[in-house]
Amino acid sequence: MSTRTILAFDASTPRTAIALGVLDLERGEATQLAGVDVLDDASQASTWLVDQIMATLASAKIQGRALDLIVCGVGPGTFTGARVAVATAKGLALGLDRPVLPLSTLAAVAASQPRRGAIVATLDARRGELYAARFDVEPEPAAMSGLHVRRRSQDTVVAAADLLAEIAQLAAAPTIVGTGVHVIAAALAGSQSPTPALLPLDGVHAAGLWQATCDAFAAGVSLHPRELDAVYLRGSYAELGVNRPKRPFVPSPFA
């Protein structure tokens, strides 16, 4: 069989996205059948994600068992959002006996914005930091979707000032996109440094998710759902020692 019917979703940004499409491997063609994205400021994606997935499948007259693969945005992004998507993907894939493919949320952000060329996809990581990765977004006729998001650096968590310093070393100034843009703007406030091109984006959009899914399929290796995990890039506050107990624990020598 030369076609793959693929469901993708991501809930790691303020905008939760779902995309459904078919890849024709013989012809090298990608067709998005359906997609939806919802700006969810209340972070309530868990309450409607599965219903919306089923509605998306129904709108394209695709049965769940017709799916060949489930692609899941795994972060980095909001911890709870990433886990909501990953847990949902695990349940769906286990119930359908299908593999899963992890997708970087930052790659989906890069594919969700309209500009071509050098891009830094960012998401607000709080505490003055960003999740960030560099990409080149290029038209490429050979790619199934006619576009290619080429990764230029690994996903990382970085302070705004450090990211700006890294960008200043690049030969060509990239456009910074995503929810991390306001963190960059705050870091630049009052600074004499040249302001890079900034493009606010509220998260992953359905078309960008499908685009990133095509790239991930071409490059990725599918997993059993038990192996799928969220990408955090940062330890919990407890592990980082941010929240220390009021009284230190002193083990009893008699226990």
Add this chain to the structure above:
Amino acid sequence: MSEVPLLLRETSGEGRATDRGPRILAIESSCDETAAAVVEGGWVRSSVVASQVSVHAAFGGIVPELASRHHLGAIVPVIEEALAQAGCGALSGFDAIAVTEGPGLVGALLIGVQAARGLAAATGLPLFGVHHMEGHVFSAMLGDDALAARELEPHLALLVSGGHTELCEVTRVGRYRLIGATRDDAVGEAFDKVAKMIGLPYPGGPAIDALAAEGDPRALSFPRSMLGDPTSLEFSFSGLKTAVLVHLETRGAPRSRQELADLCASFQAAVVDVLVAKARRARARLGLGRVHVVGGVSANRGLRAAMAAAAEEDGFVFCAPPLRYCGDNAAMIGGAAAARIVAGAAPSVFVHTSKAIDDPRVLLP
């Protein structure tokens, strides 16, 4: 309405799922245990629990973010293991999926709930959300073979865990009435916090219980809170916790194992005295013939012994789950869901962090 049997004892023929009660895959992830089980009515076909105790022990208590992370890694393996142990290759032949919908840590709950929602959507099986404490009520009904499961009878439930200390009148499935609860700390929380004060590892309940067996419960005099008012069915453990702290500040940390054991025994006696006294008081007031002690603290040997003695003296039936079903597990969630299905409950899931067991969303008409 008469009580609804949890176990339908028509086990002729090949024993189809409907002979014994609904066959359910149940999932629990409300706190620090990731669990899955396969039940048929109250018959536990498998029960798998992945504990995170070692993860949280280093921090002296549960770290919600770490709990969520570990639930995500464990959820598929525990489901697969539960299905395998029950001899089920897949979810064919099942009647429903059940999942703990609350109360609990919201990030932890969401892992089980989203996995269950995905499974239900993929298989077309109905999904039933179960109140965690209703699950504990049904933990005393479970059996490891078809005939060992018990039918639910009207009783007083003493719900004792890390998050709850409640007295609940259980009339039948879906008919619960809270008649007393703690005003501050839950009893399990008091155990954990006192254990931390005296240098015992997390979780504190089992450590204190074990040491209490070596100590003298009359060695130290700790307060029995809220026993003075003969009408009160409420609890308070923060004062007892403070009393232990004051004792440590004035007398210093225990200087020998015997002193440590005496402190544990004295603290535990103060807790148990209050729990048993209030349970006896409530049972007598309601005129019920049974008292069930459920929840993680029901594993406490001192509490079990004192409640058994009270039952003999007052002439009521005392029941507590097997130790393997005292802590959080998915079998109890499946058992409760099975009873709700037989009673005609509609499938629904409503994730919440603090709804009481007698909230209208939990009750059945």
